[in-house]
Amino acid sequence: MSGAPGRPRPDPRPERRAPAGAGPPAARGGAVIAAVYAPAAALACFALGHTLWAGLAEPGVALAFGLLIAVGELVGGGPAQAAGGRTRGEREGAPLGAAGALAYALLGAVGGRPTTHGVAQTVAVALAAVLVGLVPQVARGRGPALDHLARRLLTTGFAATCCQPLHHTGTPGGWTAPGPLHPLFLTGLMALTALCDAVLAAALARARTGWPYGPLLRDELRALPGIGSAICATGVVIALATAVAGLWALPVCCLPLLLTQFAFRRFAAVRTTYRQTIASLARSTEIAGYTPHGHARRVAALSRAVGRELGLNEPDLDVLEYAALMHDIGQLSLLDPVPSGATAPLPPDRQRRIALLGGAVVRQTGVPAEVAVIVERQADPYRDQPVTARIVRTVNAYDDLAGESAGPGGSLRALERLRLATARDHEPRVVEALARVLACGGRAV
Numbered sequence: 001m002s003g004a005p006g007r008p009r010p011d012p013r014p015e016r017r018a019p020a021g022a023g024p025p026a027a028r029g030g031a032v033i034a035a036v037y038a039p040a041a042a043l044a045c046f047a048l049g050h051t052l053w054a055g056l057a058e059p060g061v062a063l064a065f066g067l068l069i070a071v072g073e074l075v076g077g078g079p080a081q082a083a084g085g086r087t088r089g090e091r092e093g094a095p096l097g098a099a100g101a102l103a104y105a106l107l108g109a110v111g112g113r114p115t116t117h118g119v120a121q122t123v124a125v126a127l128a129a130v131l132v133g134l135v136p137q138v139a140r141g142r143g144p145a146l147d148h149l150a151r152r153l154l155t156t157g158f159a160a161t162c163c164q165p166l167h168h169t170g171t172p173g174g175w176t177a178p179g180p181l182h183p184l185f186l187t188g189l190m191a192l193t194a195l196c197d198a199v200l201a202a203a204l205a206r207a208r209t210g211w212p213y214g215p216l217l218r219d220e221l222r223a224l225p226g227i228g229s230a231i232c233a234t235g236v237v238i239a240l241a242t243a244v245a246g247l248w249a250l251p252v253c254c255l256p257l258l259l260t261q262f263a264f265r266r267f268a269a270v271r272t273t274y275r276q277t278i279a280s281l282a283r284s285t286e287i288a289g290y291t292p293h294g295h296a297r298r299v300a301a302l303s304r305a306v307g308r309e310l311g312l313n314e315p316d317l318d319v320l321e322y323a324a325l326m327h328d329i330g331q332l333s334l335l336d337p338v339p340s341g342a343t344a345p346l347p348p349d350r351q352r353r354i355a356l357l358g359g360a361v362v363r364q365t366g367v368p369a370e371v372a373v374i375v376e377r378q379a380d381p382y383r384d385q386p387v388t389a390r391i392v393r394t395v396n397a398y399d400d401l402a403g404e405s406a407g408p409g410g411s412l413r414a415l416e417r418l419r420l421a422t423a424r425d426h427e428p429r430v431v432e433a434l435a436r437v438l439a440c441g442g443r444a445v
Contacts, residue, residue, distance in 0.1 A: 032207035036200060040150035043157050047123035057117045058110070064247045065104040066129040068254065072097025073133020076261060094148075095231045095261050096254060097133060101126040101152060102193065102235035103242070105160035106186055111246035122160040127153060147204045155197045162189055183240060190232035194224050210440055215311045222313070230260050275321075281365060282325035290331040295399060300324035302437065303395045309433040310387065320388045322367055323374035327392050330358025330375070351379035382427050394418060394426045394434060411438060 056062055076094030105122050107115055117125075130152055134145055163186070198220035206213045234257040241249035282296040303324040307317050331354060359376030363369070374389045382390050401414035415435055422428045 029207035029210070032203055036150050036154070036204060037146065040153045043123055043153055044127050047120045047127065047157075050120035051124040054120075057121060058115055061107075061110050061115065061247065062117065062121065062125050064250060065100055065107075066125045066132075068100035068250055069097045069104075069126060069129035070132040072100050072254075073130055074136065075258070094133070095227055095234075095264075096257055097130065098152065098155075099231045099234040099238065099254070099257055101129075101156045102159055102190065102231070103238035105156050106163050106189070106235060106239035107242060108163075108166075108239070109243040111242075112244070117164075119157065119160040119164045122164065123153060123157045126156045147208075151197055151200050151204070154200060155193050158196055159189060159193045162192075183236060186236045186239065187232070190236055194228050194232055195221075198224060198228075211308045212311050215308070215313055219314045227260070227264060230257055278322055278325055278365070278367065282329065285328045285331055288332065291328050292403065296325050296328060298399050299327065299392065299396050302399070302434070303391050305437045306391050306395060306430065306433050307388070309437050310391070310430070312388075316388065319368055319370045319374070320391060322371045323362075323388060324392050324395065326362050326365075326367075326371065327358070327375055327378060327396060329361050330354045330356070332361065333357040348379065355379040382425060387427075387430070390427045390430050394430045397421075397426070398434060 073094045075096060101122075104117075104125060107117070109115060127149075130149055134149070137145060198217065202213060202217035202220050205211065205216050234253060238250060238253045241253050279297065279300075282300075285291045286293050286295065300321050304317050304321045307320045312320065333354075355376050355378045358378075359372040362372040362375050370388075374386065374392060377385050377389045378393050378396075380389070382393065385393070398414050398418060401417055402410050415431070415438070418426050418431045418434070419428075422431055
């Protein structure tokens with residue numbers, strides 16, 4: 001449903017694409033990134049220097065785990081890049097590489113013989129293996145993925161620091177001694193390591209995008225029971241099995257996680273196809289001449305950015321994006337198109353009828369029922385709407401008003417008109433969130 005009247009017209013606006021990485025002031029974001037990169041670089045330099053000076057302990061074991069980590073990075077294709085760091089639905093792009101690095105950090109014996117590789121060699125082997133695994137990405141022009149590398153070094157170093165000194169004291173006991181409590185100790189250590197990684201990932205995403213830290217951390221923590229728990233469990237199993245069976249345990253223990261990774265990739269591909277199908281369906285109103293070209297796509301991208309600014313979590317953002325793409329689809333049920341797709345000047349009962357028709361169409365597409373609810377409730381007073389419907393209503397009106405106010409200052413005039421309508425049509429909190437997003441260039445997800 002569009003928010004401004006007018007005659008049918010071709011859309012004169014260029015695509016308003018959000019610049020990747022727009023966010024908070026550069027100084028603050030740069031400080032957070034530096035606070036992560038600096039200890040990672042110091043750890044890498046110390047690990048490489050110490051290992052080169054002291055020599056490589058158990059070269060065969062180091063080579064085996066280095067190959068495992070490198071193959072994991074190659075198979076996973078490195079970190080799945082997306083806005084904020086990773087693709088939706090997959091929090092770690094190379095789970096096999098992560099499990100291998102953590103297993104080497106926990107390793108205390110191989111085939112019954114104690115290991116002596118220590119913290120520095122653990123980090124050095126992980127660093128060299130990850131760099132080897134990232135070579136194909138750099139060759140394809142994807143960049144060095146420094147966030148991924150820094151997080152991998154810090155988490156591996158943390159796990160090794162907590163575990164390796166205990167193996168070399170000569171007097172292990174209690175939870176750290178081989179026995180029934182040792183797996184519980186390793187599992188607890190992996191849970192703490194995963195928590196540290198989630199904090200780092202959310203901090204880096206916040207620094208690069210400016211999205212609220214709380215929802216980012218919540219999304220990271222919500223993902224831990226999925227692929228995160230599989231990585232931690234595989235790391236523990238590899239370390240324990242290698243201590244008893246030797247290096248032959250590596251391929252056997254890695255197979256389940258490898259299959260899980262392929263399943264996640266298929267799931268991500270299905271979700272991508274699903275989103276593309278919805279986007280294609282949403283374009284039917286443009287093809288039929290009911291709405292301007294690109295309107296649904298712009299509203300969806302900006303709505304998702306506003307939802308992120310307001311702290312919505314990842315599942316709610318997906319529902320919001322689907323509803324924004326399909327918010328005008330009810331106009332296909334009209335015999336005569338609304339001029340320029342603008343329904344705001346229509347009587348409230350006719351607006352509500354169009355919204356209900358749109359919800360009925362959406363319910364037949366197989367999308368979640370929450371999407372149809374948002375589409376149906378666009379014409380309700382905003383105080384009676386869920387926050388997702390308020391976002392779609394406000395962003396939709398802004399897109400139409402900004403298009404009518406062509407020229408310098410068009411966006412400011414559109415925002416001013418939205419602020420003047422906050423008493424009845426638009427929630428002030430949503431309008432101000434939209435203003436913040438636009439001030440940062442529009443952070444589409």
